[in-house]
Every structure is written in structure tokens, then in C-alpha cells.
Amino acid sequence: MLCKILIPILFVFNLLLSQNNYLDFFLLNYQPEEGHFIFQDLDSSPLCDAIEEVTPGIFNQNYSHVGMVIKRNKNYEVLEAYVNGVKTVTLEEFINRSSTKSGIPKITIAKIHPYYLNENTDLIQRAIEKSKNYLNKKYDINFLMDNDSYYCSEFIYEIFNGDTCFFNLSPMTYKKSNGKFHEIWIEYFNELKMDIPEGKPGINPGKMTLNKNLKFIFNYKKPYDFN
Numbered sequence: 001m002l003c004k005i006l007i008p009i010l011f012v013f014n015l016l017l018s019q020n021n022y023l024d025f026f027l028l029n030y031q032p033e034e035g036h037f038i039f040q041d042l043d044s045s046p047l048c049d050a051i052e053e054v055t056p057g058i059f060n061q062n063y064s065h066v067g068m069v070i071k072r073n074k075n076y077e078v079l080e081a082y083v084n085g086v087k088t089v090t091l092e093e094f095i096n097r098s099s100t101k102s103g104i105p106k107i108t109i110a111k112i113h114p115y116y117l118n119e120n121t122d123l124i125q126r127a128i129e130k131s132k133n134y135l136n137k138k139y140d141i142n143f144l145m146d147n148d149s150y151y152c153s154e155f156i157y158e159i160f161n162g163d164t165c166f167f168n169l170s171p172m173t174y175k176k177s178n179g180k181f182h183e184i185w186i187e188y189f190n191e192l193k194m195d196i197p198e199g200k201p202g203i204n205p206g207k208m209t210l211n212k213n214l215k216f217i218f219n220y221k222k223p224y225d226f227n
Contacts, residue, residue, distance in 0.1 A: 022103050022223065023092070029226050030218065032076040032091065033111065035124035036069040037156070037214070039205050041106035042098045050184040053176065055206030059219060061108065063205035066152050067094055070128055079131055081155035086137045100220070108209070109218040112166075116213040120164055127159040134159065142194065143172070145201055153203045167211060172202035 039057065042064045051064040067080035070088065078094040080087065095105040117123060140149035150158065153167075160166040174185040174196050181196060189196045208214075217227040 023096070023105070026095070026105065026223075027092070030109070031226075032069045032071075034069060034071050034076075034128065035112055036217075037110045037208070038067050038069065038078060038094065039063040039108045039110070039209055040065040040067070040094075040098060041220075043106070047184055047188060050174075050182045051204065053182065055204040057206035058108070058209035058216065059221065061219075061221070063108070063209060065097075066156055066205040066208060068127075068131075068156060070131075079128075081134075081137075081139055081150040081152045083139055085139050086131075086134045086150060086155055088135075104220050104223045106220050107218070108216060108220065110209065110214040110216045113213050113215045123160070123164060123166070126162070130159045130162070131155075142192065142197070143200075143202060144197055145169070153205050153208055156208070157203045166213065167203060167208060169201040169203055170207065171199045172197060172204070174198055 041062055053062070055062065055064075057063045065080070065082070067078040067082075067089075069076055069091070070079050071077075072088065076091050077088045078091055080089065080094070082089075095107055098106045100106060112123065134150060134155060137155075138149040140147065140151040140154060142149075143151055143154075145154065157167045157169070174181055175198070176182050181198075185196055215227075218225070
């Protein structure tokens with residue numbers, strides 16, 4: 001009887017310990033720089049699963065969120081448009097949102113390829129400066145462009161596109177592979193009392209990962225490789 005009680009407790013303890021150990025390892029080995037994009041596979045809701053299902057990304061992986069690393073007060077933080085609007089959060093808070101059973105944060109990190117930055121030397125700083133105009137803007141629950149609210153990838157698109165066209169918009173789809181609308185999206189937009197914005201211009205984290213001007217430096221599928 002004692003063994004039956006102790007085994008689950010030890011399992012949970014070891015899981016928490018392994019997670020803390022890996023996070024320590026990650027934070028020790030990851031060398032953040034301003035302009036790094038952190039793509040995240042969130043498991044927070046069926047809506048995240050629906051986003052991932054219609055937005056395949058690099059390495060045949062799915063992503064439902066993205067933020068960008070900035071440096072503020074000598075600390076590295078992540079700038080993002082999340083459910084509470086456009087904010088900055090600590091790196092630890094960001095990467096802790098979604099982990100594997102082994103405690104590995106489900107993130108993939110990319111930087112802008114050096115050859116592109118050589119021709120656009122101030123791209124990242126211009127984006128960071130532009131981002132100040134978006135702080136505290138509302139999260140875009142409608143997933144529409146040009147409505148003074150922003151979902152995660154829309155926000156990143158807006159601050160990087162101007163004189164240059166670093167990311168591209170494309171017609172958005174909310175349909176499954178069988179051509180039918182995902183039930184989650186039908187329910188979601190019904191609650192908002194609006195039509196599903198099928199085919200409207202937009203962008204998503206998965207599509208962003210396919211940008212040829214990105215160089216990937218970390219993938220949680222290979223958690224001990226840092227490029």
C-alpha cells in the first residue's frame with residue numbers, strides 16, 4: 001500500500017525536478033539577442049490546437065504563438081501580443097507556458113539571417129522602436145487586420161514591415177484538411193457574432209517560420225543543441 005502511494009508522489013517530484021533542471025540548463029546555455037523570434041507550441045486551449053492544425057510550420061511542427069526578444073533594463077524579455085494585449089514578459093514566464101512531459105519548453109527559436117541583416121542593418125532596432133507605439137494595445141480576438149488590435153503574429157508583422165517587407169500576408173483559412181470549417185472556429189466566431197474571416201489577409205506563427213530569411217538556432221525536439 002505504501003509503495004502505491006509513494007510511486008505517484010516520486011513520479012511527480014522527479015518530473016518537477018527534471019523540469020527545473022532543464023530550465024536552468026536552457027537559461028545557462030541560451031544566449032538571447034534582441035530580435036530573436038521565439039515560436040511556441042501552446043497547449044492552453046482547444047483554440048490553440050485549432051490554430052496549429054491550420055498553420056503548419058518549419059520542421060513539420062505546429063506553432064500557435066510567437067514573441068520577440070528585447071533587452072530592457074539590462075534584462076532580456078519577450079515582447080508579445082497575448083490575451084492581455086501587447087506587453088513584455090520575462091523570458092522565464094514566456095518559455096514556461098508550455099512544456100513536454102519531460103519539462104522541456106515547447107519552443108523553437110530563430111534569428112534573422114546575418115546576410116539579410118548585413119543589407120538591413122537597422123531592421124531590428126527600427127522594429128523595437130516602432131513596437132513602443134503598440135504597447136498596451138488590445139489583443140485582436142477577431143483576427144482581422146487594421147482594427148487597432150493585434151494578435152501575436154500580426155503584431156510582429158506590423159513592427160517589421162514598413163520600408164522593408166520582411167513578412168508577407170496571405171489569405172487565412174480556418175478549414176481542416178477535408179475542406180470543412182473546424183468546429184472550434186465555428187463556435188468561436190458564432191460567440192463573437194461575426195462571419196468566419198475565411199480568405200481575409202493575415203499571418204500566423206507557422207507561416208512565419210517558413211521565412212527564408214530566418215536562421216533557426218534552437219528546436220525543443222533537440223533540446224541540447226544550441227546553434
